[in-house]
Amino acid sequence: MLDTTHIQEQLFERFGRDHFTIQITADGIPTLWVGRDEIIEVLRYLRAESTPAYRMLYDLTAIDERARHNRPGQPDSDFTVVYHLLSLKPVAEVRLKVALLEDDLHLPTATTVWPNANWYEREVWDMFGIVFDGHPNLRRIIMPPTWQGHPLRKDHSARATEFEPLHLDPKRQDIEEDALQFKPEDWGMERASEDNEFMFLNMGPNHPSVHGVFRIVLQLDGEEIVGAVPDIGYHHRGAEKMAERQSWHTYIPYTDRVDYLGGVMNELPYVMNIESVMGIEVPERVKCVRVMLSEFFRITSHLMFFGTYVQDIGAMSPIFWMFSDRQKAYDVIEAITGFRMHPAFFRIGGLSMDLPKGWDRLVGEFLDWFPDRLTEYKKAMARNAVLVERSKHIGAYSQDEALDWGITGPGLRATGYDFDLRRDRPYSGYENYDFEVPLGKNGDCMDRLDVRIEEMFQSCRIIRQCMENMPEGPYKSDHHLTTPPVKERTMHDIETLIAHFLTVSWGPVIPAMESCTMVEATKGLNSYYSISDKNTMSYRTRIRTPSFAHLQQIPLISQGGLVADLVAIIGSIDFVMADVDR
Structure with missing residues (x-):
């Protein structure tokens, strides 16, 4: 720094x-x-x-x-x-x-x-x-238009049991439906030009091509997109509010479910942030395991993107093959962590358990099998004439536009901007690994696909280095605030037993502080900004996710294109709605 x-x-x-x-x-x-x-x-x-x-x-x-x-x-x-x-x-x-x-x-x-x-x-x-x-359109974005109050205020209830039961009678339903009516004038749109009338089309929130509960209202002149209004908030899960009522330790499982395809990648900035505040230096073995598992989840996330993107273009078979391949990666993840998509495996100061016997054999078998499989996918699908025609020069943006809109990760590197936090400001030992940063040229759908394919090859390269150079040593730090604490100290005397119980049930008391830690997650830069008021739980937790930033660019890169182009654009962004709405 x-x-x-x-x-x-x-x-x-x-x-x-x-x-x-x-x-x-x-x-x-x-x-x-x-x-x-x-x-x-x-x-x-x-x-x-x-x-x-x-x-x-x-x-x-x-x-x-x-x-x-x-x-x-x-x-x-x-x-x-x-x-x-x-x-x-x-x-x-x-x-x-x-x-x-x-x-x-x-x-x-x-x-x-x-x-x-x-x-x-x-x-x-x-x-x-x-x-x-002076804001051009200051209105609700996460909560429904009819919502009363502001949820992240301290005087706003945090639990459903603190509200009156919901009664959706016919009158209330009419009110809610009327509130969702799209009025073009509210967004500065005209209903007609001098020559013809525009058509307004709801795409989503329950359409397979929008990848979740996500709505885009399109202003169309025939098939051509004149304007677009992305509408989010249908998946709101209150992750930031929940952080204010969970202990520092028990909040870890919630992080997995923000970018639910990123798994432990979500846990990493959260636990690293707390560790840096408390001065906990984790063992080298812990750093290596964290990197290895994070790269496994980068592969599983990118495979999901690859399969669904090809499906959006019109091919059906590839998504089934890639789902099958993801399961092989999840087999390795499950053997190591005990869970597949949401392991909650990282802990403050270390891991929940050490690597099991035979882990290296499973990792090695996956690495010997997967790269050849990915090479075939690249030849057969990413170079398919129809996919290339539907992807090249579609949804392009420049480096300056990417920076203006807060685009990071593969979406930024697709423009040729050479930045990867793992290399440029290493964390968790990434400085010890030899890997390349794939770049695109045009910032279009094709480049966003190619960058992610190459990133999977590089992830395999990093995982192999982890496997071949895994350090010996403990799987958690010998620090009194590590959660859970070192088990061997539990039965020493009654004081250590009580301390163990309190540390596990309440978690550590974090001194009054503010701290933010970011990582190069599967979809871009992800960070946790935590504020402690000298308590066992967070006063304020801010989750900065890449998907929220990336969806803002849709009106920019879809204007002038066709509805079919927008399907490719949405797929190429690679977002998760829980990562958007939090």
């Missing part, structure tokens, strides 16, 4: 030291409080003029501060809006905060600086009730 004082000094020189309040955070990311009147100007400066330039609005979220006790050195605030900016070359982050009082929850929109601020600001208004003046 770059010297944290460097960007601070630039901001002080440009705007004056009096305009900022510095906050020390556990993750070491430069964190500065800014007044609402200066925030847009500061954001513009960091985007284009600072060194480095923080080209991407990585995340934008908020915190309800009203029940928080430990805020040393921070300005008075009832609600805080947090801007997380990212530079990719070099890798650097900066966090800006704006303090707001409950009777004046207004600040200017950042959509004039970054287009992807649109959905983030809608989410903050939806979840917290904070108004962004």
Whole structure:
């Protein structure tokens, strides 16, 4: 990480030291409080003029501060809006905060600086009730239009049992259905041009080509797409709210189910974030196992993408072959972790158990079999004339557009942008592995497919290095806050037995802190931003997922195309709705 004082000094020189309040955070990311009147100007400066330039609005979220006790050195605030900016070359982050009082929850929109601020600001208004003046269409995005209240406020109930039973009588049903009616004028769309009338088509939320409960309203001139409005929120599962009522330890299984195809990849940033705060150094064996399993899940996720993408184009057989191959990978995962899709295998300070006997034989058999299989898939399917015709130069975007919309992972690398967090800011020992970063050229559907195919080959390469160089040693850290603690200490005396019980049932008490850790997940950059108020559970957990950012680009890359092209575009993005709605 770059010297944290460097960007601070630039901001002080440009705007004056009096305009900022510095906050020390556990993750070491430069964190500065800014007044609402200066925030847009500061954001513009960091985007284009600072060194480095923080080209991407990585995340934008908020915190309800009203029940928080430990805020040393921070300005008075009832609600805080947090801007997380990212530079990719070099890798650097900066966090800006704006303090707001409950009777004046207004600040200017950042959509004039970054287009992807649109959905983030809608989410903050939806979840917290904070108004962004000048926003082009500030309306609910996750919750239904008729919802009362703002769910991530501390005074909003967290459990279904705290609400009145739902009675969907005919009158209530009519109200809900009317609220979902699409009115083009609300989105700045015209119903007709000088020559003809436009048709508005609902695609989803229950259509096989939209990959889940996802709705896109299309404005059509014949078969040509004139405009598109993605509509999310049908899969909302409240993962961030649930983090506020689970212990640090018992929340781990919930992380698997965010990107439910990513498995342990979701657990990794969460546990690494807590470990960094508590100063837990995990053994080398743990790091290696975590990398190996993460790459296994990269393969299973990409196989799902490959099979469904080819199916969207029109081929039926390949998805059955790839599902069969995924099961072989899951056989290895299950033999090691005990579960298939959602292992909850990583723990604070280590793993739930050590590698079983014979694990290396199973891994080796998979590696000896799978790459040849993938090579055949690439020849037979990815180079099929129909697939190439339906994919090449379809849904293309430039590197600048990708950065504007917060696109990361294979979607960014498909444009030729050479960035992979595993290589450029290694974590969990990735610096010890030899692998290449596949790149595309045009940023179209074809490149997004090819990049993921090549990434599966590279994952096999990393897994083989893990298998051949697996370190000896313990599978959890010898640290008093490791959860669960070292078993051998349990029966030493009554005090250690009690400590063991409390650590497992309540989990560790995390000191008051703020920290964020990101990883190169299956679909792009994924991170957990955790806030502790010196308790056994999180005060606020923010999950930044790649899928949420990626769906915003659909209107941009679908305009002028055909409905059939949109089917290919949606498939090429590779998203999971639980990763979008959280």
